Amino acid sequence: MADDYLARIGKLIRDARKHRGWTQTELGAALGTSQSAVNRIENGGQNISLEMIARISEALDSEIVSLGYSGPMHLRVVGGRRLSGSIDVKTSKNACVALLCASLLTTGRTTLRRVARIEEVYRLLEVLNSIGVKTRWINDGADLEITPPAELNLAAMDQEAARRTRSVLMFLGPLMHRVDQFKLPYAGGCDLGTRTVEPHMAALRRFGLEVTATTGVYHAEVDRSVSPERPIVLTERGDTVTENALLAAARHDGVSVIRNASPNYMVQDLCFFLEKLGVRIEGIGTTTLTVHGLAEIGCDVDYAPSEDPVEAMSLLAAAVVTGSELTVRRAPVEFLEIELAVLEEMGLDYDRSPEYHADNGRTRLVDLTVRPSKLRSPIDKIHPMPFPGINIDNVPFFAAIAATAQGSTLIHDWVYDNRAIYLTELTRLGAKVQLMDPHRVLVEGPTRWRAAEMMCPPALRPAVVVLLAMLASEGTSVLRNVYVINRGYEDLADRLNSVGAKIETFRDI
Incomplete structure (x- = not known):
C-alpha cells in the first residue's frame, strides 16, 4: 500500500478515534494490539490489511470509518455561486x-x-x-x-x-x-x-x-x-x-x-x-x-426551545463570504448584538426587521437581510467573551469573514487549546491565515478562494467554516468525513441548496 494512502488512512483512523473519545491505548485494547502500533498506523508508518481496517471500522463505529456504502459521508461543493432568498434558523x-x-x-x-x-x-x-x-x-x-x-x-x-x-x-x-x-x-x-x-x-x-x-x-x-x-x-x-x-x-x-x-x-x-x-x-x-x-x-x-444564534451566525457568514443577498429569518438578536456591531464596523450592509418573540415567549428574534458589501478589517482583534460578548462558538466564522475583508485581522480564540489551529485549513482554499500560537491566527484579506479536496476538521465550527469557504471557491471542492458537521447542524447542505448553493452528499463506493 502506497505511503500516501497509508497516511490518509491513518489520518482517517485518528480523526475517528478522537470522535469516539478514545485514546490510542483504548483503541489498541479494543483491537488486541499496543498503543505504539496504533500510533504507527495513525502516522502512516505501518502496513495495514483490509482485515485490520475492517476491525478498526467496527471498533470505531461504521459511521466514522467503514468499508463500502455505509462508510463516511462526504460533501461535493460547486462553489462561486451567489445565494439568494431566505432561510430559517433552526432551534438551538x-x-x-x-x-x-x-x-x-x-x-x-x-x-x-x-x-x-x-x-x-x-x-x-x-x-x-x-x-x-x-x-x-x-x-x-x-x-x-x-x-x-x-x-x-x-x-x-x-x-x-x-x-x-x-x-x-x-x-x-x-x-x-x-x-x-x-x-x-x-x-x-x-x-x-x-x-x-x-x-x-x-x-x-x-x-x-x-x-x-x-x-x-x-x-x-x-x-x-x-x-x-x-x-x-x-x-x-x-x-x-x-x-x-x-x-x-x-x-x-x-x-x-x-x-x-x-x-x-x-x-x-x-x-x-x-x-x-x-x-x-x-x-x-x-x-x-x-x-x-x-x-x-x-x-x-x-x-419550545429558541433558535440557535450560532447557526444564525453560520448563515450570515455564508452570505458574507459568497457576496450574496440573503435573509436569515428567526435570528435570536439579543445573542448576536456584539457580532452585528463588529460586522457593521467592518462595513456590512444589512437590515433587520422589528423584533418578535420566539415560541418560548421570551427570546427576542429578528429577520436579518445581508447584502453584498466591501468589508474592511476591524480595528480591534476578534476574541470571545462571556455573554454579552462575542460568542465563543461564533469566533471561527470571523476567520472566513475576515478573509473576505481588506486588511489584517487578529483572531484570538483563548478558550480552546487548539481550535484556532484548525482555522489554518483555510489556507488550502486560498486564504492567508498565519498561526501566531495555538490560540491566535492572523488573517489577511481579501482572498481569491480556490477549490480543494480536504478532510473535515474534527471540530464542529471550524468544519463549517471550511464548508462556507468552499461555497465561495470557484470550482468543485470535496469535504471528506463530515460526521462532525452533522453533530451540530440539521440538513445543512440541503438547506443551503434551497437558497442557491450546489452541495452533493456522497459516500465512497
Whole structure:
C-alpha cells in the first residue's frame, strides 16, 4: 500500500478515534494490539490489511470509518455561486441537549417542540433509551416526547453513545437526585484540546456529589446530608458548568445561589424550562441565579426551545463570504448584538426587521437581510467573551469573514487549546491565515478562494467554516468525513441548496 494512502488512512483512523473519545491505548485494547502500533498506523508508518481496517471500522463505529456504502459521508461543493432568498434558523443545538438531560428531573412526560434533528441529539436519545427512558418523535417528526420510567436502569447505559458526546456530563446534575451511586463514561465530542471537568465537580460537590475518575469512567456517589450553606461561586463561567449547577439546584429542597453563572442563550432556555417545572429562578440573564428548588417534580411539561444564534451566525457568514443577498429569518438578536456591531464596523450592509418573540415567549428574534458589501478589517482583534460578548462558538466564522475583508485581522480564540489551529485549513482554499500560537491566527484579506479536496476538521465550527469557504471557491471542492458537521447542524447542505448553493452528499463506493 502506497505511503500516501497509508497516511490518509491513518489520518482517517485518528480523526475517528478522537470522535469516539478514545485514546490510542483504548483503541489498541479494543483491537488486541499496543498503543505504539496504533500510533504507527495513525502516522502512516505501518502496513495495514483490509482485515485490520475492517476491525478498526467496527471498533470505531461504521459511521466514522467503514468499508463500502455505509462508510463516511462526504460533501461535493460547486462553489462561486451567489445565494439568494431566505432561510430559517433552526432551534438551538445546545439548548436541546440541555433540555434532554433536564427531562430526567421530572417523573412526568416532557414534550419538546421543533427539536434539532442532529447527531448530538441522537446520541443522547440512545443513552436515554438505553437506561429505560421512552422517546418518540411526534407531529411528523417535528416534536419529541420523553417519558421516564419509574426507575432508571443505569447499568444498561449505552457506553458507546455516551462516550461520543460531551453533553453526557450534564447527566450528573439530574442523576444525583435519582440514585445514590452511578457511573458515567468519559465525555467525548469535538476535538478542542484539553477541557477540565473540575469546575463541574466543584459546583456539584456543594450539593453532595463526589466523583472519582478511573480509566474511562466517572464514579459518582451522593451524600444527601450535604447542602450548600453559602452561594456557589463557579470557578469557570461556562455554559455546561452553569447548566449542571442549575440541574442540581432544581431538585435541591431549598434556595441555592449560583454566582459567576453564564447568562448565555442555552442557559436561559434551561431556566425557562425549569420555571415550567415549577422551579422559581431569579436573575435569569445575569451572572447571579437564585434557584428555589423542589424536592420532587412530577408534572408534565411542554416547551419550545429558541433558535440557535450560532447557526444564525453560520448563515450570515455564508452570505458574507459568497457576496450574496440573503435573509436569515428567526435570528435570536439579543445573542448576536456584539457580532452585528463588529460586522457593521467592518462595513456590512444589512437590515433587520422589528423584533418578535420566539415560541418560548421570551427570546427576542429578528429577520436579518445581508447584502453584498466591501468589508474592511476591524480595528480591534476578534476574541470571545462571556455573554454579552462575542460568542465563543461564533469566533471561527470571523476567520472566513475576515478573509473576505481588506486588511489584517487578529483572531484570538483563548478558550480552546487548539481550535484556532484548525482555522489554518483555510489556507488550502486560498486564504492567508498565519498561526501566531495555538490560540491566535492572523488573517489577511481579501482572498481569491480556490477549490480543494480536504478532510473535515474534527471540530464542529471550524468544519463549517471550511464548508462556507468552499461555497465561495470557484470550482468543485470535496469535504471528506463530515460526521462532525452533522453533530451540530440539521440538513445543512440541503438547506443551503434551497437558497442557491450546489452541495452533493456522497459516500465512497
